[in-house]
Amino acid sequence: MPLLDYSTKIPAEKTAGQIVSLLAQKRAIAIMMEYSPTGTGEIVGLKWRVRTPHGDLPFSLPVNAEAVEKVLEKQYQARQVPRSATGPDQARRVAWRILLEWVQAQMALLDTEMVSLDQLFLPYLVTGHGETLYDHMLTTRFQLALPSPNAGAESRT
Numbered sequence: 001m002p003l004l005d006y007s008t009k010i011p012a013e014k015t016a017g018q019i020v021s022l023l024a025q026k027r028a029i030a031i032m033m034e035y036s037p038t039g040t041g042e043i044v045g046l047k048w049r050v051r052t053p054h055g056d057l058p059f060s061l062p063v064n065a066e067a068v069e070k071v072l073e074k075q076y077q078a079r080q081v082p083r084s085a086t087g088p089d090q091a092r093r094v095a096w097r098i099l100l101e102w103v104q105a106q107m108a109l110l111d112t113e114m115v116s117l118d119q120l121f122l123p124y125l126v127t128g129h130g131e132t133l134y135d136h137m138l139t140t141r142f143q144l145a146l147p148s149p150n151a152g153a154e155s156r157t
Contacts, residue, residue, distance in 0.1 A: 001080070002075055002080045002081045002085075003068070003071055003072060003075060003081070003085075003094060003098075004094075004097075004098050004101065005093075005094050005097035005098055005101070006072060006075070006081050006085045006090075006094055007081075007084075007085060008093050008094055008097045009093070010093060010097060011093065012042070012043060012063075012065075012092045012093050012095070012096040013043060015093070015096035015097055015099070015100050016033060016043045016046065016096055018100055019046060019061075019096075019099065019100050019103050020033070020046065022100075022103055022104065022107055023046070023048050023103075025107075026050075026107060026110060026117055027050055027051065027117065028048040028049065028050055029048075029049050029050065029051050029056065030048060030049045031046065031047070031048040032046070032047045032048070033045075033046060034046065034047055034060075034062075042065075042092065043063070043096075044062060044063060044065075045060060045061055045062035045063055046060075046061045047059065047060045047061075047126075048061075050117050050118060052116070052117070052118050054118070057118050057125060058125070058126040059121045059124045059125055059126060060124055060126050060132055061099070061103075061121070061124050063092075063095045063096055063099055064095065065088065065091045065092040065094075065095040065096075066091070067095075068091040068092075068094050068095040068098070069086070069087070069088055069090075069091035072085050072086045072090065072091055072094065073086050106120045106121070
């Protein structure tokens with residue numbers, strides 16, 4: 001099945017702006033677009049802060065257009081998408097559109113009041129070391145200072 005939004009023509013910058021608008025509507029107190037360090041002017045992610053009962057929390061949401069480009073190329077080779085759906089510019093447009101749809105789905109979940117904004121974006125929480133919580137977990141091989149599932153079982157027997 002072809003990748004979601006593989007045929008989009010909507011510029012990545014417009015889609016990033018739509019995500020910024022959604023975040024602003026949901027209490028983000030500061031939002032920044034992050035651009036490629038190569039100076040190409042490409043938006044490579046969004047950073048924002050949200051005021052919570054636990055203080056202001058920073059988040060960082062990157063986009064991985066290179067991964068999308070690889071998938072689109074594979075799908076072209078498998079004759080699932082046309083050649084026009086491949087290439088770095090199209091991959092950027094598709095990556096941002098998919099990210100927008102994901103953020104919209106997260107916001108719909110937030111609207112149910114079953115979760116909080118910080119809970120939804122927890123993997124993208126920026127730690128004191130400047131990396132996302134997920135990246136920190138990855139580098140520490142998911143080692144947390146959490147009790148094991150069987151902790152305390154000895155005291156119950």
